[in-house]
Amino acid sequence: MSSTVGPDEYHQRLAQVREYLELSQEKMAGRLGTSLRAYANYERGERAIPIDVVRALHEQCAVDPVWLLTGEGAMLLDRDVRYRLDQRTLDAVMATVERIEKRLQSPLATKKKARLIGLLYEQCRLLGEDADDILSDARIDRLTRASR
Known part of the structure; x- marks a missing residue:
């Protein structure tokens, strides 16, 4: 452009x-x-x-x-x-996903967990927000709800 x-x-x-x-x-x-x-x-x-x-x-x-x-x-x-992974963002995303899994009755399926990590990481980098702040995103809610 x-x-x-x-x-x-x-x-x-x-x-x-x-x-x-x-x-x-x-x-x-x-x-x-x-x-x-x-x-x-x-x-x-x-x-x-x-x-x-x-x-x-x-x-x-x-x-x-x-x-x-x-x-x-x-x-x-x-x-x-x-493109380079930002380790601090990735660490924060992984910690957030671990907190989500602790609240669930069963662990996330591997594919769903990978999609959640990727989505959170991408959104954190694009929006400059913390992973916890992004959890209200409907796609993430749908990913975690469907695995229960």
Whole structure:
């Protein structure tokens, strides 16, 4: 996806990324490790985007830094090129799944457990939320209910 704004308007590309990911400014700020006020200022072009935010966009959202700064190329890097498991997120997801299994009368079937781990991990990475916060997702509820 090429940029529709000029090369000097990288703050507008930041807003394009957030809208593409369907995140609020508050969630995007949290995901990038910045305050809501600072993030809003980046989007409005009132503050330059610091390199640590550019790095977080790259690591957390697969945003191509060249595209962000110049508008050249594609917004997102190929997922296979940049994909790495985040061990902290994976550990949190595994702990959450263990808590779910303790509440159930019988353990989750292997396939359902794998799907639950994958879904929770993906949602944690995409939304920047804790696994416990995502458990209200209807798909996860359906996975755990069906195995009882």
